[in-house]
Amino acid sequence: MLVLTRKIGQSIRIGDNIVIKIVNVDGSQVKIGIEAPKGMAIFREELYEKLKESNIEALNTAKELKLDELLLKAENSMNKVGASQNKEQKDDNS
Helix, strand or coil: CCCCCCCCCCEEEECCCEEEEEEEEECCEEEEEEECCCCCCCCCHHHHHHHHHHHHHHHHHHHHHHHHHHHHHHHHHHHHHHHHHHHHHHHHHC
């Protein structure tokens, strides 16, 4: 990890298109400004972790739903096959 010391009004540049500027310092809090391309997502770490957890939960839920749908389709298909076989047996007995 690179650690830099900056004063109010000073900046740090990351690559060609990201600038982090120290806007204010109040005790143990530092207010920063970030200039970055519009398409770039910028999150506070604690929010990013919550978002990541939420996305994982949503993905797992979607996987469970898809599995439930597949099981239901398989069950329906088996029921149709069984009904068709029963009908064929009845037709043969007639």
